[in-house]
Amino acid sequence: MKAIGPWGKWVILAGAIVAALAEILGDMLSASRVVLPMAEAHELPSWLGKIHQRSRTPRRAVIGLGLLSASAALIFDLRPLIEVGGSFMLVWYFITHYAALNSPVRKRHYPAIFSWYGIMGCIGLTIAMPRVAVLVAVGTLTILTLARLVLHRMHPQWRSA
Structure with a gap:
């Protein structure tokens, strides 16, 4: 405690939270790109494989994975x-x-x-x-x-x- 001061633990906690969120976001974004070919191959619902025209991102896949992940984390x-x-x-x-x-x-x-x-x-x-x-x-x-x-x-x- 002496080395990092009274605010040091909060800085470390904030850094850990930011690192965890960055990891989760990176996983979700890469997983959403896996959903695209799976939807095209009819292994997942085809509406998940649509690319948003303006942002050129798999928005539906990201939202679907986010909701699924959040629901699973809240329930189980x-x-x-x-x-x-x-x-x-x-x-x-x-x-x-x-x-x-x-x-x-x-x-x-x-x-x-x-x-x-x-x-x-x-x-x-x-x-x-x-x-x-x-x-x-x-x-x-x-x-x-x-x-x-x-x-x-x-x-x-x-x-x-």
Whole structure:
């Protein structure tokens, strides 16, 4: 307390709140860009995939994700899902690094060693994660993948190119 003074804890708290809000906003904005191709592929309602003409942003997706996130946070205790969410993020990062390795060399922004480093990091962190969280994430992804396959077989017009 002596080092930061009586107002120091409030400055640190304000910084933590701003950092948390920036992280949430960044996640929501990137997730809204994932909603666009999913809506175009009929995996989500098509109205979520509309781009606002003036701002050129997926406004409906941002609002929908914001309402869904806020509702879930108000209704449920989401703390038990933190580790499962981490497992999902590791899958996302793994796929991103793998996709970077498969992109043409002339389109890569960084050398392949960075993608290999990321892949190895994802594998190492997955091994270090609680087994239950990893199993729940794998089970959920398996169920959702199977559901997607069944729905695309039932509705061939939904298949993306």
